[in-house]
Structures are given as C-alpha cells and as structure tokens.
Amino acid sequence: MSTLTEARWTHVAIPVRDIDRSIEFYTSVTPLVLVQQNADESGRSAWLSNPGQVQTPFVLVLGEFVPEVGARFGIVDGKPDPTFSPWAHIGIELPNRSDVDDVAAKARELGRLQWEPTQMAEHIGYICAVLDPDGNVLEFSHNQKVFATIQQLWG
Known part of the structure; x- marks a missing residue:
C-alpha cells in the first residue's frame, strides 16, 4: 500500500x-x-x-x-x-457515442432522463443527462476529451 x-x-x-x-x-x-x-x-x-x-x-x-x-x-x-442541479453535474465520459444513447434509453425507461442526447460544441461532445434518485444531475458524454486531454497534457 x-x-x-x-x-x-x-x-x-x-x-x-x-x-x-x-x-x-x-x-x-x-x-x-x-x-x-x-x-x-x-x-x-x-x-x-x-x-x-x-x-x-x-x-x-x-x-x-x-x-x-x-x-x-x-x-x-x-x-x-440536489447537490448537483440544474446544470451542476457529475461527469462521466463514455468511450462510444452509442453508449450515450444506451444510457439515455435506460434513463428514459426509468423516468430519469433530464437532457436528451445532443451533439454540443466540439469541446463538450455528445451528451445526455440523467437524474439520480435524489435529483442530482449526471452528465454522460462521448468525445468530450477530458480524459484524453489530461493524459496528453500530463502523461
């Protein structure tokens, strides 16, 4: 350890x-x-x-x-x-665009989809948002490049 x-x-x-x-x-x-x-x-x-x-x-x-x-x-x-609301959020980056659509479909079934999947500006990527049971916003993104950018800058 x-x-x-x-x-x-x-x-x-x-x-x-x-x-x-x-x-x-x-x-x-x-x-x-x-x-x-x-x-x-x-x-x-x-x-x-x-x-x-x-x-x-x-x-x-x-x-x-x-x-x-x-x-x-x-x-x-x-x-x-809610701690993270209405725009404040927990961000989760996904490897594939279809992963965002899959999360959105699951959230839609649960009645928890906050933002439909949307292509935003290049630095934001393809996103959707889901509400947790207490109303906190979770953003799921593809191609937002937070992970890749940090690795490039500091890797």
Missing part, C-alpha cells in the same frame, strides 16, 4: 435519502462499482469508484444520515436538496 505524499483530490460526497436505492441506481446506470460501505450512529455511507482505480483513486461518497446528524448539514426531514 502506498503512502499519500502530496495533497490529492480524492472524492465528492453527496447526501442521499435511501442509500440502498442510490447504490442500485449508480451501479446499474453508471460504470461505478461499490467499493466500501460504512455504518455508525450518524448513518450509512457508500464509496463508489471505477473498477480497479488504484493509481489515482477518486470516489463518489453517498451519505444517508440519521435526522439529527442530517440537520447539522442542513438536511431537513431526511430530504436532501
């Missing part, structure tokens, strides 16, 4: 109402897998990440809080407001 030697961006955390429903959603609609679950007196959490992401781990943390703890974070009645 390596030791952290410099400051690193490691995760984004969002509150959820029903962690089991959210885990099911994220692991069936996105490429993320469940890495770890935790439970204590404050509630339950789950860590999701890309499979085998070891060199530069980045995690989406889902947190379901007991009401007293949630209230400390401004979550009233266990109903968190």
